[in-house]
Amino acid sequence: MRAVRLSVVTAAATAAALAAVTGCAEKGSSGSGDQVINVTATDDKCEVSKKEFPAGHVELAIENKGSKVTEVYVLFPDDRIVTERENIGPGTKQKVTAEMKAGEYTIACKPGMKGDGIRQAVKATGGKAAKRDPRLDAAVASYRKYVQEQADATLPLAETFAKAVKAGGLEAAKKAYAPSRIGWERTEPVAESFGDIDPKVDVRADGLEAGQKFTGWHRLEKSLWADKKITAEDKTVADQLIADLAEWHERVGEAEITPTSMANGAKELLDEVATGKVTGEEERYSHTDLVDFKANVEGAEQSYELLKPVTKENDAALVTELDKQFAALNTLLDKYRTDKNSYDFTSYDKVGDTDRKQLSDAVNALAEPLSKLAAAVVK
Amino acid sequence: MTQTPKTVTQTSESPVSGTSRRALIGWGGAGLALGAAAAGAGVAMTRGSDDVQTVAADAGGAVEFHGGHQAGISTPVQDRLHFAAFDLETDDRAEFAQMLKDWTAAARRMTAGLAVGEGAYGGLGEAPPDDTGEALGLKPSRLTLTIGFGPGLFEKLGMAERRPEALVDLPQFSGDNLDKNRSGGDVCVQACSDDPQVAVHAVRNLARIGFGKVSVRWSQLGFGKTSSTTPEEQTPRNLLGFKDGTRNIAGTETDRLKKFVWVDGADTDDKSAWMEGGSYLVARRIRMHIEPWDRTSLQEQEDIFGRDKGEGAPVGKAKERDEPFLKAMKPDAHVRLAHPDSNHGATLLRRGYSFTDGTDGLGRLEAGLFFLAYMRDVRKGFIPVQRNLATDALNEYIQHVGSAVFAIPPGVRDKDDWWGRALFSKEA
Numbered sequence: 001m002r003a004v005r006l007s008v009v010t011a012a013a014t015a016a017a018l019a020a021v022t023g024c025a026e027k028g029s030s031g032s033g034d035q036v037i038n039v040t041a042t043d044d045k046c047e048v049s050k051k052e053f054p055a056g057h058v059e060l061a062i063e064n065k066g067s068k069v070t071e072v073y074v075l076f077p078d079d080r081i082v083t084e085r086e087n088i089g090p091g092t093k094q095k096v097t098a099e100m101k102a103g104e105y106t107i108a109c110k111p112g113m114k115g116d117g118i119r120q121a122v123k124a125t126g127g128k129a130a131k132r133d134p135r136l137d138a139a140v141a142s143y144r145k146y147v148q149e150q151a152d153a154t155l156p157l158a159e160t161f162a163k164a165v166k167a168g169g170l171e172a173a174k175k176a177y178a179p180s181r182i183g184w185e186r187t188e189p190v191a192e193s194f195g196d197i198d199p200k201v202d203v204r205a206d207g208l209e210a211g212q213k214f215t216g217w218h219r220l221e222k223s224l225w226a227d228k229k230i231t232a233e234d235k236t237v238a239d240q241l242i243a244d245l246a247e248w249h250e251r252v253g254e255a256e257i258t259p260t261s262m263a264n265g266a267k268e269l270l271d272e273v274a275t276g277k278v279t280g281e282e283e284r285y286s287h288t289d290l291v292d293f294k295a296n297v298e299g300a301e302q303s304y305e306l307l308k309p310v311t312k313e314n315d316a317a318l319v320t321e322l323d324k325q326f327a328a329l330n331t332l333l334d335k336y337r338t339d340k341n342s343y344d345f346t347s348y349d350k351v352g353d354t355d356r357k358q359l360s361d362a363v364n365a366l367a368e369p370l371s372k373l374a375a376a377v378v379k
Numbered sequence: 380m381t382q383t384p385k386t387v388t389q390t391s392e393s394p395v396s397g398t399s400r401r402a403l404i405g406w407g408g409a410g411l412a413l414g415a416a417a418a419g420a421g422v423a424m425t426r427g428s429d430d431v432q433t434v435a436a437d438a439g440g441a442v443e444f445h446g447g448h449q450a451g452i453s454t455p456v457q458d459r460l461h462f463a464a465f466d467l468e469t470d471d472r473a474e475f476a477q478m479l480k481d482w483t484a485a486a487r488r489m490t491a492g493l494a495v496g497e498g499a500y501g502g503l504g505e506a507p508p509d510d511t512g513e514a515l516g517l518k519p520s521r522l523t524l525t526i527g528f529g530p531g532l533f534e535k536l537g538m539a540e541r542r543p544e545a546l547v548d549l550p551q552f553s554g555d556n557l558d559k560n561r562s563g564g565d566v567c568v569q570a571c572s573d574d575p576q577v578a579v580h581a582v583r584n585l586a587r588i589g590f591g592k593v594s595v596r597w598s599q600l601g602f603g604k605t606s607s608t609t610p611e612e613q614t615p616r617n618l619l620g621f622k623d624g625t626r627n628i629a630g631t632e633t634d635r636l637k638k639f640v641w642v643d644g645a646d647t648d649d650k651s652a653w654m655e656g657g658s659y660l661v662a663r664r665i666r667m668h669i670e671p672w673d674r675t676s677l678q679e680q681e682d683i684f685g686r687d688k689g690e691g692a693p694v695g696k697a698k699e700r701d702e703p704f705l706k707a708m709k710p711d712a713h714v715r716l717a718h719p720d721s722n723h724g725a726t727l728l729r730r731g732y733s734f735t736d737g738t739d740g741l742g743r744l745e746a747g748l749f750f751l752a753y754m755r756d757v758r759k760g761f762i763p764v765q766r767n768l769a770t771d772a773l774n775e776y777i778q779h780v781g782s783a784v785f786a787i788p789p790g791v792r793d794k795d796d797w798w799g800r801a802l803f804s805k806e807a
Contacts, residue, residue: 364590365590368591372506374505377505
């Protein structure tokens, strides 16, 4: 984990501001040339007044004629958010504006503020077309789905862990600890983009800032393995962990994800391995570092696989090298588990210096070419 | 690191500095002989078989990378060292050869004071820069990069038939207490420069290019070579406080270099033809028991070395450079045992550096000599000398804790050539 990191994947709120000029009070800059699109949202419909309009400054005039609170999104083809408006009550009107380059978009109304919403395909025409590679859009959409799936799968596993802690079951809690972290570790750069969640759930004792309370997985790890007892406070920490992860689960779909951020995220996952797992710092009490290690590599590989078709076209040699180094590292990791389908890895305190160096060398061998992935994708 | 390299190339065969020729009869002491090839900044050195002499214009200038022999051997010794030994991570010969080409290209630029590849900034925002950047704005600082191949490389790459006979595994010597994590290696890089940051930058960038093909096994930083090693200036002192390397082979001594350092056609066979113009390197990390030494009486210290501490004169002589009379020294004196006359003439070109890696956890200096010696044949050079040092009185105060041996291929001749080409090219 890192305490603060906003560099690569930024949360939706920030991203929307970067991706498009948004806001409902920009009268000064919006002249008579503004395109106004009326969006009428009901409980089962999402009607738009125009499906094609000239690119440029666009204003959505939204009216909620349904009975539920709704929200309206303008999305890129990869589901990245161009702009959005939440909490539009029944019978109310809202305005939202966006700078939309030529291209295809989706307008989605989400009555009850849930699900994928009712969708309308629209098109901004003329002007300079934003150059988009549909394969990259597909990659981002798939990765977004992956991230959500990981969060979906993690929550019940974390609940199992929290329940064991609250029941005072030391051994049961220990057993449930590492599996509850896998989905988080696979998608850590996305999770870290929400600067406020990571410090609560994945901070280590040495990473605490002055006045910061030690909470989350590693706080419980310390209790279970180092202190060997579960205190009343630990049970509160377990509840808090679930609440924080629930927030992560809810917000993860809003993360700004781009092909570049996917590639850089893959590299960052290897950085996590290099600085935290290979050294045994991440799981210093439980020594389950190799579980995190494997999850980090899997997450990186997921991004890479999705970006591979484009990468192959731009830099075939890089693909050859990355395939080789991912395979080499995975083969090496398999030496530390008897069942290739389980996450039952050797305890890291049993991994000697020579073997740790071998792991470190394999990480370097993969991370160096992986650092070239982002450039190969945007080339 | 962007300015034009300040290198002057001459074809004159006359020595630029006659003074360095004074050190004609050297001794090849292996035990503690600090680098100090007796040619300093601004003194000519011989590069290559064509007798082209290259003069480093000043301490910040560039040393010519190309030549018949690799730079960094007979080159005037720079102030600082970063030495790295690597393990092979690949058994694919073509992949390793490609890395050597990439290393050569990077080394060619770095020794000229230029950044690696497309530089440290200004490139694509999404990609990490080719060069790591810490040497930007620094002069070439006489950087030399010298590479070698260890015994293990030949088997790992399935070319055992090309391992030279002279590249032997060193035997266990009396008193050795070798740490395997500070010993051996399939490939080595010796980076010498007057600026430690330039040397560290060079090794760091080569290691980065090498990821996946090689991994760093161990490395050593060294200091302690002052810039003045011309014979009329002060000979550097080792960490025991004694002048060291008084009688080393000088870079201008073409005859002695030919006789003791460079491999030539007479040494090679089908296996080792690729070594012509190369040399062999022995590296030894020698820990000094500094504190006990400092409590040793002056008389005993001088007896142990066979020279006096102030002037550095051999026993019974007045001046540092007076010819030693070995029989006047104690039978176990270091200089006596290491002298070529005690070793059937065996002579080494020494290029070592002092090191201090902080303290050892027991409040003692973790310090000593990182011994580097180049020779034409390890079997006729380091091995007999080191065996003869088994009775060295100095052994009470030193311990060999790291060891490695490498075949040093010939130089990169021109811009189309690359390190190890003769070994890895079929047509070569």
